[in-house]
Amino acid sequence: MKLIQKIGLGVFLVALFIFNSLLFMGSYQLTEQKLKQVTSEQSFGILKQELQPMLGKTYSSSFSFASAFNKYFNAYNTRQQENEQWDRVIWDDYKFAATKAASEGFVKNNRLLLLLLTIGLGTFGALMHILPKYRNEPAGIKHNGVMFSSNKSRGIIGITLGVYLIGIYVMLYWFPEYMVNWTLLVDPLSRMLTGGPASQWFLYGTIYTLAILVMGVRMFRKYRDNKYQLLRTSSVMFFQLSFAFLIPEILVLLNKPWHDFKNIWPLDYTFFFDYRVDSMLSSGSIGLFMFMWGILLIILGVPLLTYFYGKRWYCSWVCGCGGLAETAGDPYRHLSDKSLKAWSIERWMVHSVLVFAVVMTGFTIANYFTGFELLGQWTNNLHEWYGFLIGAAFAGVVGVGFYPLMGNRVWCRFGCPLAAYLGIVQRFKSRFRITTNGGQCISCGNCSTYCEMGIDVRWYAQRGQNIVRASCVGCGVCASVCPRGVLKLENGPEQGRITDIPVLTGNESVKVFS
Amino acid sequence: MKMKEEKLIGEFCIRSKARHVVIIGNGIAGITCARHLRKRDSSSRITIVSGETEHFFSRTALMYIYMGHMKYAHTKPYEDWFWEKNRLSLLHDWVTLIDFEKKELQLKGQELLKYDILVLALGSKPNLFGWPGQELKGVQGLYSYQDLQNMEASTTACERAVVVGGGLIGIEMAEMLLSRHIPVTFLVREQEFWDNVLPVEEAQLVGRHIREHHIDLRLGEELDKIQDDGNGNVNAIVTKAGEEIPCQFVGLTVGVSPNISLVRDTQLEINKGILVNEHFATNIPNVFAIGDCAEYRTPPPLRRSIEQVWYTGRMHGETLAHNLAHEPVPYQPGPWFNSAKFLDIEYQTYGLVTNKWEEPLISFYWEHPDGKKCLRLLFDKNTRQVQGVNAFGIRLRHDFFDKALQNNITVEQVMEQLHKTNFDPEFYDRHYEEILQAFNAKFGTSLRLPVKSKKKSLLALLGFKTHR
Numbered sequence: 001m002k003l004i005q006k007i008g009l010g011v012f013l014v015a016l017f018i019f020n021s022l023l024f025m026g027s028y029q030l031t032e033q034k035l036k037q038v039t040s041e042q043s044f045g046i047l048k049q050e051l052q053p054m055l056g057k058t059y060s061s062s063f064s065f066a067s068a069f070n071k072y073f074n075a076y077n078t079r080q081q082e083n084e085q086w087d088r089v090i091w092d093d094y095k096f097a098a099t100k101a102a103s104e105g106f107v108k109n110n111r112l113l114l115l116l117l118t119i120g121l122g123t124f125g126a127l128m129h130i131l132p133k134y135r136n137e138p139a140g141i142k143h144n145g146v147m148f149s150s151n152k153s154r155g156i157i158g159i160t161l162g163v164y165l166i167g168i169y170v171m172l173y174w175f176p177e178y179m180v181n182w183t184l185l186v187d188p189l190s191r192m193l194t195g196g197p198a199s200q201w202f203l204y205g206t207i208y209t210l211a212i213l214v215m216g217v218r219m220f221r222k223y224r225d226n227k228y229q230l231l232r233t234s235s236v237m238f239f240q241l242s243f244a245f246l247i248p249e250i251l252v253l254l255n256k257p258w259h260d261f262k263n264i265w266p267l268d269y270t271f272f273f274d275y276r277v278d279s280m281l282s283s284g285s286i287g288l289f290m291f292m293w294g295i296l297l298i299i300l301g302v303p304l305l306t307y308f309y310g311k312r313w314y315c316s317w318v319c320g321c322g323g324l325a326e327t328a329g330d331p332y333r334h335l336s337d338k339s340l341k342a343w344s345i346e347r348w349m350v351h352s353v354l355v356f357a358v359v360m361t362g363f364t365i366a367n368y369f370t371g372f373e374l375l376g377q378w379t380n381n382l383h384e385w386y387g388f389l390i391g392a393a394f395a396g397v398v399g400v401g402f403y404p405l406m407g408n409r410v411w412c413r414f415g416c417p418l419a420a421y422l423g424i425v426q427r428f429k430s431r432f433r434i435t436t437n438g439g440q441c442i443s444c445g446n447c448s449t450y451c452e453m454g455i456d457v458r459w460y461a462q463r464g465q466n467i468v469r470a471s472c473v474g475c476g477v478c479a480s481v482c483p484r485g486v487l488k489l490e491n492g493p494e495q496g497r498i499t500d501i502p503v504l505t506g507n508e509s510v511k512v513f514s
Numbered sequence: 515m516k517m518k519e520e521k522l523i524g525e526f527c528i529r530s531k532a533r534h535v536v537i538i539g540n541g542i543a544g545i546t547c548a549r550h551l552r553k554r555d556s557s558s559r560i561t562i563v564s565g566e567t568e569h570f571f572s573r574t575a576l577m578y579i580y581m582g583h584m585k586y587a588h589t590k591p592y593e594d595w596f597w598e599k600n601r602l603s604l605l606h607d608w609v610t611l612i613d614f615e616k617k618e619l620q621l622k623g624q625e626l627l628k629y630d631i632l633v634l635a636l637g638s639k640p641n642l643f644g645w646p647g648q649e650l651k652g653v654q655g656l657y658s659y660q661d662l663q664n665m666e667a668s669t670t671a672c673e674r675a676v677v678v679g680g681g682l683i684g685i686e687m688a689e690m691l692l693s694r695h696i697p698v699t700f701l702v703r704e705q706e707f708w709d710n711v712l713p714v715e716e717a718q719l720v721g722r723h724i725r726e727h728h729i730d731l732r733l734g735e736e737l738d739k740i741q742d743d744g745n746g747n748v749n750a751i752v753t754k755a756g757e758e759i760p761c762q763f764v765g766l767t768v769g770v771s772p773n774i775s776l777v778r779d780t781q782l783e784i785n786k787g788i789l790v791n792e793h794f795a796t797n798i799p800n801v802f803a804i805g806d807c808a809e810y811r812t813p814p815p816l817r818r819s820i821e822q823v824w825y826t827g828r829m830h831g832e833t834l835a836h837n838l839a840h841e842p843v844p845y846q847p848g849p850w851f852n853s854a855k856f857l858d859i860e861y862q863t864y865g866l867v868t869n870k871w872e873e874p875l876i877s878f879y880w881e882h883p884d885g886k887k888c889l890r891l892l893f894d895k896n897t898r899q900v901q902g903v904n905a906f907g908i909r910l911r912h913d914f915f916d917k918a919l920q921n922n923i924t925v926e927q928v929m930e931q932l933h934k935t936n937f938d939p940e941f942y943d944r945h946y947e948e949i950l951q952a953f954n955a956k957f958g959t960s961l962r963l964p965v966k967s968k969k970k971s972l973l974a975l976l977g978f979k980t981h982r
Contacts, residue, residue: 138727146582438911440912476940485853506851
């Protein structure tokens, strides 16, 4: 590693340290005025009374503040519930907003400086580490030492990172009040884009997008002679920055619903939920377009594009989850399990999630038209459980937190219902395949090792069989790492695409059926 | 007629249902034979003996373990449960003696093993030419898993390494050492890298690329002796020109030869390798030899008598498995093909491209201006029939050339179908036009690629690729 790269890494780690220490900085004090800003009029009247003991009191950490807030807030709600005063229960969640408003002192007063010292410096350090990579080296496969790396090979660094990421996701989904200081940093950016303060989701979107952009640059360095990888990486970077990050926030600025035009049901599992449908249908022609476009993608976009190009058109060129996996997750792609057993678990799991999503959506739509008469409460429970289990725990905590433990596509492989839908089309009605080049395979195993979806590519390649698998996201890395030019992703005629009993090219003595 | 067939089968090998087929060696030849025999014959007992490793791994991937691209487990093409499920018994032991009379094997650590049919797939061993100091610690070849372990141990504190011999294993070893940031001096006897196989332009192309990687490539230099540090370790080599090069590791990669010490001085007829007929039968009934260790008494047309590549090992295994299960067929490989990777540059060859040729053979050579890609076709000046093709930095379609060479394709036909020969990934630069122009300029032809109509291009845009 060159000196400048080491300095870059050091700078990044310093920024990360500062970033984390912000959570423990500053103090928290809620005043009546602040409370009024973040609550509805009706709730304010109640909470002013209920939270009286903590108003004006200074707490030294978000943890103690949030626990005090919860104590008084829950006490009130419990009382109302016990008295069956359902209409007086406060259903809105003010924890995050109140904690954020209460944050005072160092972080709040130095937002711009701290933004630069954390996210800014971190990006700078990461780029300083990444940009000089492979300089003065001929272009080629850059996997030297991957298996010796503590970070990339489930060593102590990898496991620590995994635990850290899991912690971040748990906080993001269930305890966002602990990370209000982080959201303060991106408030100015949020006000610029959307006109409002930053939620934890805005913060998450910002860091997520930055991660894809910075690690996308790493992909540019790593695969600088590989046009397929360069184009594909540019594509995910573009879709994340524009479709997933900027456009939705600008829509909010224009008083339209937040909408990611490339997100497709059932990955976007709330698409048919009543509040989403209502907000789209009440937002004029652009809202109507959102709704129609979303449905067109489901019934036409997915089958047609997958027929022509395979599911890669989405999973490794457009999708945000795929975008992160293909950039920030690239160093961990080899950690996926290639065993037959893992494949069997994968098929059960991912298709079960698809069934879950379809059933849930079916009930949701039925309820929408029947005014919540058909198992209305039960549908709400379904929504909650899906959101908790699949939306948060699986897609978020496991999906990214497990990068350094089980590879970068755990969610895509085992959990994503859209991937399951795309996969069914790809497997049974598509022109896409990975062609095996006759008898040239030497069974080395690079293709299988670096397959992020855990496909045992070599199993097919060494018997001269084309690879047609529902899970293949078409990242093209197998074809890149193959030392003998055996694999080629291509779209072609359906005839001859699937060869159940392949014949290896090269031996004329016998017809060899592998 | 029927009787005659049965007689032939009966003579070829024991056909009893419960016969015990023992295969020595779990490389690609032995394992392929075992797998295909099991597919064709569910009743035989099949045992594979190997002292090298318990399970089959890809020998060609040894370098990637050292380089940290893969772990040993990744190089195993089949999961460990595969063998038991297919009733292929694995015996992890070295065979020390074969008694062809009693039909039994003596093993190093276990009891005698009796066989009905014996398949020898013994592989190769690195050549040594009696250099002084070749037995020192830190001096070795690279063929087996044990060699890899030795290399790992010998290079932990290595400041410079010398690799002797400019072949495929030599350049692999150089690349391996480079991945650990160990400076490498590469002694190659020939005037250009691997020019006993490659025509000079290709040899120079690879040579340039080797130097681009800062390997100290010494062409036309030979090893004289290896020097001792006083404790039995290497500390320098001396070239024939008298130069002393200090080093802590020496890789000897001057080719391999059949690993037949186990069967030397037995009734088994050997020459350089174990002599076999076109069915892989040796002179002893029910004993067969395949893979690197086999030597054809009569080589198939245009082939060498010993073929030591992955693909031929595999085809031997396929063919012998067929012969043990059905009426024997002679070994009849299709057009020759091979591949390798020189650091970052991939190489594929189909048919026969020799390093030198004479009329009526002539050659067409195209090289990309960046000097890292090239294409060569060797063909008959009069009949225009293509004899072979070399490609560096360009992937070619095996099926195309397999059929084309069998159908005596002409060079002009290949030129007009360049787009069908290509196997490069999508979006890579195609060089059909440049290659065709170079061909037309050299041979005064006016060949053209089929013109794509606009309609076709639109279809191509939609994913309907029109070739293939």
